[in-house]
Amino acid sequence: xxxxxxxxxxxxxxxxxxxxxxxxxxxxxxxxxxxxxxxxxxxxxxxxxxxxxxxxxxxxxxxxxxxxxxxxxxxxxxxxxxxxxxxxxxxxxxxxxxxxxxxxxxxxxxxxxxxxxxxxxxxxxxxxxxxxxxxxxxxxxxxxxxxxxxxxxxxxxxxxxxxxxxxxxxxxxxxxxxxxxxxxxxxxxxxxxxxxxxxxxxxxxxxxxxxxxxxxxxxxxxxxxxxxxxxxxxxxxxxxxxxxxxxxxxxxx
Amino acid sequence: xxxxxxxxxxxxxxxxxxxxxxxxxxxxxxxxxxxxxxxxxxxxxxxxxxxxxxxxxxxxxxxxxxxxxxxxxxxxxxxxxxxxxxxxxxxxxxxxxxxxxxxxxxxxxxxxxxxxxxxxxxxxxxxx
Amino acid sequence: xxxxxxxxxxxxxxxxxxxxxxxxxxxxxxxxxxxxxxxxxxxxxxxxxxxxxxxxxxxxxxxxxxxxxxxxxxxxxxxxxxxxxxxxxxxxxxxxxxxxxxxxxxxxxxxxxxxxxxxxxxxxxxxxxxxxxxxxxxxxxxxxxxxxxxxxxxxxxxxxxxxxxxxxxxxxxxxxxxxxxxxxxxxxxxxxxxxxxxxxxxxxxxxxxxxxxxxxxxxxxxxxxxxxxxxxxxxxxxxxxxxxxxxxxxxxxxxxxxxxxxxxxxxxxxxxxxxxxxxxxxxxxxxxxxxxxxxxxxxxxxxxxxxxxxxxxxxxxxxxxxxxxxxxxxxxxxxxxxxxxxxxxxxxxxxxxxxxxxxxxxxxxxxxxxxxxxxxxxxxxxxxxxxxxxxxxxxxxxxxxxxxxxxxxxxxxxxxxxxxxxxxxxxxxxxxxxxxxxxxxxxxxxxxxxxxxxxxxxxxxxxxxxxxxxxxxxxxxxxxxxxxxxxxxxxxxxxxxxxxxxxxxxxxxxxxxxxxxxxxxxxxxxxxxxxxxxxxxxxxxxxxxxxxxxxxxxxxxxxxxxxxxxxxxxxxxxxxxxxxxxxxx
Numbered sequence: 001x002x003x004x005x006x007x008x009x010x011x012x013x014x015x016x017x018x019x020x021x022x023x024x025x026x027x028x029x030x031x032x033x034x035x036x037x038x039x040x041x042x043x044x045x046x047x048x049x050x051x052x053x054x055x056x057x058x059x060x061x062x063x064x065x066x067x068x069x070x071x072x073x074x075x076x077x078x079x080x081x082x083x084x085x086x087x088x089x090x091x092x093x094x095x096x097x098x099x100x101x102x103x104x105x106x107x108x109x110x111x112x113x114x115x116x117x118x119x120x121x122x123x124x125x126x127x128x129x130x131x132x133x134x135x136x137x138x139x140x141x142x143x144x145x146x147x148x149x150x151x152x153x154x155x156x157x158x159x160x161x162x163x164x165x166x167x168x169x170x171x172x173x174x175x176x177x178x179x180x181x182x183x184x185x186x187x188x189x190x191x192x193x194x195x196x197x198x199x200x201x202x203x204x205x206x207x208x209x210x211x212x213x214x215x216x217x218x219x220x221x222x223x224x225x226x227x228x229x230x231x232x233x234x235x236x237x238x239x240x241x242x243x244x245x246x247x248x249x250x251x252x253x
Numbered sequence: 254x255x256x257x258x259x260x261x262x263x264x265x266x267x268x269x270x271x272x273x274x275x276x277x278x279x280x281x282x283x284x285x286x287x288x289x290x291x292x293x294x295x296x297x298x299x300x301x302x303x304x305x306x307x308x309x310x311x312x313x314x315x316x317x318x319x320x321x322x323x324x325x326x327x328x329x330x331x332x333x334x335x336x337x338x339x340x341x342x343x344x345x346x347x348x349x350x351x352x353x354x355x356x357x358x359x360x361x362x363x364x365x366x367x368x369x370x371x372x373x374x375x376x377x378x379x380x381x
Numbered sequence: 382x383x384x385x386x387x388x389x390x391x392x393x394x395x396x397x398x399x400x401x402x403x404x405x406x407x408x409x410x411x412x413x414x415x416x417x418x419x420x421x422x423x424x425x426x427x428x429x430x431x432x433x434x435x436x437x438x439x440x441x442x443x444x445x446x447x448x449x450x451x452x453x454x455x456x457x458x459x460x461x462x463x464x465x466x467x468x469x470x471x472x473x474x475x476x477x478x479x480x481x482x483x484x485x486x487x488x489x490x491x492x493x494x495x496x497x498x499x500x501x502x503x504x505x506x507x508x509x510x511x512x513x514x515x516x517x518x519x520x521x522x523x524x525x526x527x528x529x530x531x532x533x534x535x536x537x538x539x540x541x542x543x544x545x546x547x548x549x550x551x552x553x554x555x556x557x558x559x560x561x562x563x564x565x566x567x568x569x570x571x572x573x574x575x576x577x578x579x580x581x582x583x584x585x586x587x588x589x590x591x592x593x594x595x596x597x598x599x600x601x602x603x604x605x606x607x608x609x610x611x612x613x614x615x616x617x618x619x620x621x622x623x624x625x626x627x628x629x630x631x632x633x634x635x636x637x638x639x640x641x642x643x644x645x646x647x648x649x650x651x652x653x654x655x656x657x658x659x660x661x662x663x664x665x666x667x668x669x670x671x672x673x674x675x676x677x678x679x680x681x682x683x684x685x686x687x688x689x690x691x692x693x694x695x696x697x698x699x700x701x702x703x704x705x706x707x708x709x710x711x712x713x714x715x716x717x718x719x720x721x722x723x724x725x726x727x728x729x730x731x732x733x734x735x736x737x738x739x740x741x742x743x744x745x746x747x748x749x750x751x752x753x754x755x756x757x758x759x760x761x762x763x764x765x766x767x768x769x770x771x772x773x774x775x776x777x778x779x780x781x782x783x784x785x786x787x788x789x790x791x792x793x794x795x796x797x798x799x800x801x802x803x804x805x806x807x808x809x810x811x812x813x814x815x816x817x818x819x820x821x822x823x824x825x826x827x828x829x830x831x832x833x834x835x836x837x838x839x840x841x842x843x844x845x846x847x848x849x850x851x852x853x854x855x856x857x858x859x860x861x862x863x864x865x866x867x868x869x870x871x872x873x874x875x876x877x878x879x880x881x882x883x884x885x886x887x888x889x890x891x892x893x894x895x896x897x898x899x900x901x902x903x904x905x906x907x908x909x910x911x912x913x914x915x916x917x918x919x920x921x922x923x924x925x926x927x928x929x930x931x932x933x934x935x936x937x938x939x940x941x942x943x944x945x946x947x948x949x950x951x952x953x954x955x956x957x958x959x960x961x962x963x964x965x966x
Contacts, residue, residue, distance in 0.1 A: 076271065215274075228345055
């Protein structure tokens with residue numbers, strides 16, 4: 001155990017506040033919070049809410065990097081507040097709601113658009129060969145599972161949308177990294193037969209062709225899902241589809 | 254009172270100055286412009302060649318201008334940068350699974366470099 | 382007040398709520414389902430479960446074995462007819478999840494893999510690395526997206542049930558984004574609101590687990606059953622309480638005291654098993670209650686590891702090696718590095734027992750029905766009861782599926798012969814709920830702070846209702862909680878904004894927690910025996926003559942809850958001795 005974790009210090013937080021009842025535009029509010037070095041940013045926020053300002057609004061739940069609630073911009077980078085450790089920051093720390101989403105209030109952003117997009121890509125198993133429960137499980141080898149496993153790790157924290165300039169610049173028309181990755185996860189699943197249905201949504205101009213491979217989504221993903229990889233794979237596969245359809249029409253399904 | 258979600262407008266022209274990773278992305282994208290211009294010059298050369306020897310000689314003379322040489326050096330540097338950045342991200346687009354493991358990224362991008370070098374040697378051999 | 386009409390309203394969109402919604406949607410495409418949750422479904426705490434889900438599937442296993450492990454593990458406080466139903470449904474539910482795409486770990490031949498788990502005599506825990514709950518939750522949530530008749534109401538906080546004409550006909554809820562009260566009129570309501578672990582100072586639970594679902598039913602007159610049984614998970618990170626899954630031990634991790642001695646052998650769970658070769662149902666694979674109690678005793682004997690965060694013991698996983706840890710316990714490794722700065726591949730991890738799970742909850746029958754017609758409950762907030770006095774690890778993820786499904790079907794059957802309710806009566810109940818909320822919201826300055834009351838509550842729960850309890854400690858806690866409930870009436874609300882008012886939400890959650898906490902403490906005080914997770918230093922033996930019974934706590938607005946008792950259903954397994962010694966078997 002390194003000892004620097006056990007110390008404590010006063011941390012200056014600059015938090016974006018926005019109260020729709022009162023404010024025309026958001027503004028920063030400065031707080032000084034006594035933090036232990038072992039704390040994550042969420043601990044600092046919880047201390048702030050309990051002891052300094054109970055009116056601050058933010059989302060959180062699991063405090064273990066799996067529920068995906070506490071995504072926010074920390075010094076301009078999309079982070080989970082429960083994964084960003086206080087000891088890794090110096091000076092004034094700036095906290096803002098996730099970029100590219102409308103601000104509901106303070107650090108709470110509006111997630112409706114993301115939820116709609118998830119639904120749109122049909123992220124559920126559309127079985128290639130339906131089976132009854134009596135017939136038991138589908139066989140799937142560890143290698144077949146490994147093919148999509150990484151892309152099934154998305155916790156829907158939306159950090160990738162906050163990092164993706166295309167999502168911001170298209171004013172959220174772009175279906176975006178997480179949703180397309182999830183569609184790709186099911187496309188890669190040996191049990192699934194729904195790719196054609198999903199392609200109609202994702203192999204489109206608002207889908208994968210809006211992506212210019214900035215790669216920021218993968219940089220910020222707290223679960224190492226690598227959405228950028230998923231999107232490039234979808235592009236490659238869609239391109240192959242196109243050639244098969246246009247130049248090898250006898251090959252059509 | 255009720256909801257009034259605040260929408261923050263993004264600058265369409267200066268957004269990439271905000272983070273170093275966006276700058277790197279723009280650098281990668283901008284360098285491809287030089288590859289484009291170089292391709293156009295090459296096409297112009299072909300057109301001149303089809304028009305006859307005198308025209309083609311004129312085109313070659315233009316290429317020897319200092320400005321033109323400067324451009325080509327720049328274009329070479331930028332196209333190298335562009336190629337490196339693309340080769341380095343190639344494993345994301347073309348992951349290769351062997352059994353339960355994926356090949357390390359270095360193998361996939363390494364293969365790109367190897368093919369590139371072999372092709373370059375091949376072309377240089379025929380050109381010289 | 383804006384009103385939504387549905388056939389079935391479900392409160393809570395975690396594993397149980399989602400499973401109920403799918404069951405309804407599949408059974409009848411015309412039925413209108415309102416799925417109401419105070420968080421987006423993916424944020425529900427099911428996502429934090431790590432180890433896996435138990436279901437008999439392998440040829441060497443049998444329903445009888447799962448039955449006996451569960452009933453013995455529960456110290457015979459389980460209703461055996463419920464356990465019977467549960468174990469038979471378990472493999473079907475897990476296969477169903479597989480059909481919906483859940484990425485269960487696999488054997489080389491492509492069949493589902495199972496891992497050992499604490500208190501289980503046979504390997505029967507289906508798992509998805511150490512993120513089983515996460516994958517179950519997301520698979521269920523994503524599956525719901527294909528049913529247009531499931532209408533979601535994300536970030537709505539349910540405040541009151543509407544009970545008219547003796548039956549439950551809906552609820553009121555605050556729409557967080559506007560702060561407005563909404564009325565849901567439904568012919569049946571299913572509560573799947575999760576547990577109440579946040580009543581303890583040191584717990585594995587997410588912030589949302591404040592017992593709101595339990596409190597809704599409790600205040601409406603449904604008893605809370607067996608609330609004194611709180612599971613303390615042996616392996617929590619000492620500073621944050623973050624869960625390190627039981628799979629750490631089932632994969633071969635061992636518990637050591639400060640002298641590097643595997644102390645579990647001194648507490649009826651010996652003899653020592655070879656390092657890295659865990660044997661089922663003994664030593665580190667004993668049940669959670671016994672293991673946590675042993676750690677408590679080690680600490681009393683002064684053989685604990687002293688850390689900044691209090692007395693701990695070591696969890697040693699180093700001998701598992703980096704490859705196995707990465708493959709089977711990657712999340713555990715991440716968590717240890719993030720919050721403790723310790724890499725379990727190279728170092729031992731200090732751990733201490735942590736409040737984890739409520740065995741008790743809303744009293745339901747086998748059909749997930751409560752005592753109020755039209756009101757059903759499933760999941761951690763409910764008590765059927767299959768967990769008895771101590772839940773076995775990997776039974777709860779199955780419970781949410783089996784009884785979530787059951788609740789959905791029961792509600793469907795129920796609503797088919799229900800006549801529409803009395804709109805006027807329901808509307809006036811809705812108005813009353815709104816008026817109550819408005820009074821809290823508009824009140825000028827109260828004297829008590831939310832955080833202050835919450836701290837006093839968790840402190841007294843930690844002191845009086847921990848792993849070992851006494852009449853003295855429990856009495857003090859009961860008195861303290863009664864006092865806190867009185868003071869809660871004067872709680873201060875600083876935030877007067879309608880939109881996303883988390884101050885208001887915290888105040889309401891605190892109210893739920895205080896009610897649940899009191900049910901836990903009073904039930905504990907009244908149970909003068911030691912059984913499973915309820916251990917009394919002043920009544921150290923199990924007393925089947927007096928207490929082979931479920932305790933039932935009935936709500937009172939001003940007094941402490943009234944405790945009654947109800948017989949346990951015994952079918953084939955009479956109470957016996959819980960044996961976790963390896964040598965004798």
